[in-house]
Amino acid sequence: MKAKATLKQIAKELNVSVSTVSKALNDSPEISDLTKIKIKEYAKLKNYKPNVIGLNLKNRKTKTIGVIIPNILNSFFAKVFSGIEKIADEKGYNVIMCISNESAEKEAHTLEMLSNGTIDGFIVSVSEEAQKNQDYEHFSAIINDGTPIVMFDRIAEDVDCDKVIVDDFDSALNSTQHLIDLGCKNIALLSSIDNLSVGKLRAEGYLKALENNSISVNNDIILRTDSEDDLKDKIERVLENKIDGIFALDENDSVAALRIALRKGFKVPEDISIIGFADGILASRRLSPSLTTVSQHGIEIGEVAAKLLIDRLESKEEHVPYETVVIKTKLKERESTRKL
Amino acid sequence: MKAKATLKQIAKELNVSVSTVSKALNDSPEISDLTKIKIKEYAKLKNYKPNVIGLNLKNRKTKTIGVIIPNILNSFFAKVFSGIEKIADEKGYNVIMCISNESAEKEAHTLEMLSNGTIDGFIVSVSEEAQKNQDYEHFSAIINDGTPIVMFDRIAEDVDCDKVIVDDFDSALNSTQHLIDLGCKNIALLSSIDNLSVGKLRAEGYLKALENNSISVNNDIILRTDSEDDLKDKIERVLENKIDGIFALDENDSVAALRIALRKGFKVPEDISIIGFADGILASRRLSPSLTTVSQHGIEIGEVAAKLLIDRLESKEEHVPYETVVIKTKLKERESTRKL
DNA sequence: AAAATTAGTACAAATGTTTGTGTAATTCCC
DNA sequence: GGGAATTACACAAACATTTGTACTAATTTT
Numbered sequence: 001m002k003a004k005a006t007l008k009q010i011a012k013e014l015n016v017s018v019s020t021v022s023k024a025l026n027d028s029p030e031i032s033d034l035t036k037i038k039i040k041e042y043a044k045l046k047n048y049k050p051n052v053i054g055l056n057l058k059n060r061k062t063k064t065i066g067v068i069i070p071n072i073l074n075s076f077f078a079k080v081f082s083g084i085e086k087i088a089d090e091k092g093y094n095v096i097m098c099i100s101n102e103s104a105e106k107e108a109h110t111l112e113m114l115s116n117g118t119i120d121g122f123i124v125s126v127s128e129e130a131q132k133n134q135d136y137e138h139f140s141a142i143i144n145d146g147t148p149i150v151m152f153d154r155i156a157e158d159v160d161c162d163k164v165i166v167d168d169f170d171s172a173l174n175s176t177q178h179l180i181d182l183g184c185k186n187i188a189l190l191s192s193i194d195n196l197s198v199g200k201l202r203a204e205g206y207l208k209a210l211e212n213n214s215i216s217v218n219n220d221i222i223l224r225t226d227s228e229d230d231l232k233d234k235i236e237r238v239l240e241n242k243i244d245g246i247f248a249l250d251e252n253d254s255v256a257a258l259r260i261a262l263r264k265g266f267k268v269p270e271d272i273s274i275i276g277f278a279d280g281i282l283a284s285r286r287l288s289p290s291l292t293t294v295s296q297h298g299i300e301i302g303e304v305a306a307k308l309l310i311d312r313l314e315s316k317e318e319h320v321p322y323e324t325v326v327i328k329t330k331l332k333e334r335e336s337t338r339k340l
Numbered sequence: 341m342k343a344k345a346t347l348k349q350i351a352k353e354l355n356v357s358v359s360t361v362s363k364a365l366n367d368s369p370e371i372s373d374l375t376k377i378k379i380k381e382y383a384k385l386k387n388y389k390p391n392v393i394g395l396n397l398k399n400r401k402t403k404t405i406g407v408i409i410p411n412i413l414n415s416f417f418a419k420v421f422s423g424i425e426k427i428a429d430e431k432g433y434n435v436i437m438c439i440s441n442e443s444a445e446k447e448a449h450t451l452e453m454l455s456n457g458t459i460d461g462f463i464v465s466v467s468e469e470a471q472k473n474q475d476y477e478h479f480s481a482i483i484n485d486g487t488p489i490v491m492f493d494r495i496a497e498d499v500d501c502d503k504v505i506v507d508d509f510d511s512a513l514n515s516t517q518h519l520i521d522l523g524c525k526n527i528a529l530l531s532s533i534d535n536l537s538v539g540k541l542r543a544e545g546y547l548k549a550l551e552n553n554s555i556s557v558n559n560d561i562i563l564r565t566d567s568e569d570d571l572k573d574k575i576e577r578v579l580e581n582k583i584d585g586i587f588a589l590d591e592n593d594s595v596a597a598l599r600i601a602l603r604k605g606f607k608v609p610e611d612i613s614i615i616g617f618a619d620g621i622l623a624s625r626r627l628s629p630s631l632t633t634v635s636q637h638g639i640e641i642g643e644v645a646a647k648l649l650i651d652r653l654e655s656k657e658e659h660v661p662y663e664t665v666v667i668k669t670k671l672k673e674r675e676s677t678r679k680l
Numbered sequence: 681a682a683a684a685t686t687a688g689t690a691c692a693a694a695t696g697t698t699t700g701t702g703t704a705a706t707t708c709c710c
Numbered sequence: 711g712g713g714a715a716t717t718a719c720a721c722a723a724a725c726a727t728t729t730g731t732a733c734t735a736a737t738t739t740t
Binding site: 004049051053054056057062064072073075078079081082094095096098099115116145146 | 343344391392393397402404412413415418425435437438446455458595599602627628
């Protein structure tokens with residue numbers, strides 16, 4: 001365990017003062033060339049690197065971003081993270097990642113832990129529990145303490161901060177309309193995320209599309225739940241009704257629906273067309289038939305969120321107004337929807 | 341932007357010294373109960389939290405781990421990370437995550453950046469480029485500087501440090517043997533990761549199994565490449581040979597093989613049995629037929645790696661010998677292998 | 681040659697903590 | 711009541727850094 005070189009050590013060994021070493025290494029004109037060269041050579045020899053903690057303390061910032069997401073195994077969040085990491089790296093920031101596991105308490109605890117000097121700002125997607133309980137106090141507290149937060153995807157309307165969202169309502173509306181245009185008359189809605197803000201918005205988009213086309217709502221073919229318990233059974237029950245289209249609000253639901261439909265002997269897309277929200281990297285594209293999906297551009301969401309945060313951190317202005325950026329989704333047509 | 345409370349501010353406003361405030365908040369017996377109460381109440385009012393950077397400087401450690409993985413969109417790495425995060429959180433550590441994108445340069449740069457006070461130790465899976473070039477100097481340099489590293493999955497044999505690996509050779513041997521036991525005579529090997537240490541070991545396990553069963557090696561049905569260019573064509577060419585079993589060395593290969601086999605009219609598992617390495621959360625389990633996989637226990641790998649690192653960081657001993665932990669894989673039989 | 685300038689350093693303060701040592705004032709005991 | 715012990719706090723150093731100011735020579739200027 002070699003001790004790392006510090007200014008002090010170098011100063012002592014070269015019989016100069018700490019400030020001289022610091023200034024020499026920073027090429028200050030105050031220091032003579034001779035001394036500079038001597039110090040720089042010695043520093044190189046000792047493999048000196050300025051200790052970041054000392055710098056952090058002096059500068060009162062750490063060039064580190066805290067990211068809190070509910071679950072890294074969800075590939076949507078993994079994609080967002082990779083977008084965040086890309087921008088952060090480009091701009092010289094590090095990223096501390098914490099997983100809330102959908103727990104409001106861990107979320108709050110993490111915010112507390114990191115907001116006392118460790119990080120300069122947060123990027124967060126709100127945990128399920130916090131959304132369920134509409135419990136957003138912990139966010140406001142942190143923001144009031146002067147640490148900026150950017151929320152993405154699962155946001156808290158009431159909290160005043162930068163936000164990056166997908167146009168959930170519109171894309172659900174458009175996707176449903178697409179199914180209707182394909183000739184579907186009985187379109188089932190499958191949602192196991194009805195507790196999330198995004199789930200609610202998507203469901204509303206679906207309903208709006210029905211309304212626009214004067215299609216009456218059939219509650220037997222609408223599944224809105226907030227748990228995955230018995231999901232298969234529930235979907236199975238929906239599929240017992242007369243159905244020629246399925247709109248699923250997340251990847252889980254859509255993949256499950258496809259499997260169950262196939263097992264029940266439906267032909268996809270001949271009998272039933274399926275569209276699902278998804279941003280998995282493996283699943284939907286590779287199933288047979290491959291699933292038509294609403295692509296959420298996870299990486300772009302991450303990039304935009306990181307840019308928003310870093311811009312705010314580096315802005316000279318005190319009171320930059322908060323922004324909400326809406327990322328447009330895109331319908332990726334694959335084999336699970338029949339052609340016009 | 342409210343300024344955060346510091347000991348100094350509190351001291352000034354209560355007309356006591358900084359040390360008195362610090363000691364009061366830490367319940368030192370030196371301070372009278374009256375003063376303690378007064379100070380604690382005021383601190384609470386001001387929502388005082390000790391600044392972590394100051395503490396870090398004092399303690400010369402940050403309780404932060406740096407994780408460097410090649411790609412977070414690979415769900416194996418996402419699983420490992422979630423294991424790391426779990427243990428880190430339990431033990432009060434934060435995790436800085438960096439993505440090397442398979443670049444040796446970014447890997448080296450990240451190690452440099454973080455090893456000067458930001459983190460206490462690293463957990464790393466080596467980038468493809470570094471493995472290809474056998475370029476491990478950057479790791480040794482960091483370790484020599486006194487920052488411990490734990491490597492997992494893709495390791496560098498020559499670097500002296502803690503390691504967590506999967507028993508790649510044995511599990512490839514066993515999987516291949518399993519196919520042989522099922523009656524397969526012509527087992528293809530598909531690898532698009534022949535540049536990685538793990539890819540080579542798995543291929544060797546396959547060959548050993550053939551040898552053990554006196555099956556001669558047929559190079560026409562062995563695909564060993566280090567790129568995914570034209571992967572489909574290459575696999576297609578392999579499948580033009582007489583084949584009744586496929587052993588694929590990663591998820592990509594196995595999923596591609598299944599699709600191509602099905603398209604070529606093979607019945608799975610009747611005509612061909614398929615086993616693939618995989619740790620995707622969505623794909624293999626959900627395909628039809630579902631794929632029999634070698635499960636790599638990503639989460640456990642992450643947990644073990646984090647424990648190794650934290651134990652070392654917190655050990656009083658100077659020279660704890662380095663350890664290499666082997667995690668056993670498990671064959672998850674699904675529909676793509678026929679039954680005995 | 682004395683004064684002014686300049687170069688090349690050292691010193692000190694600041695960032696926020698913790699902690700060992702020092703120092704008044706009070707209490708104790710005989 | 712006076713020396714010892716105790717109480718309750720202040721002071722200072724340390725962690726690693728940057729940076730403004732002060733100081734000491736040497737050089738230049740007049």
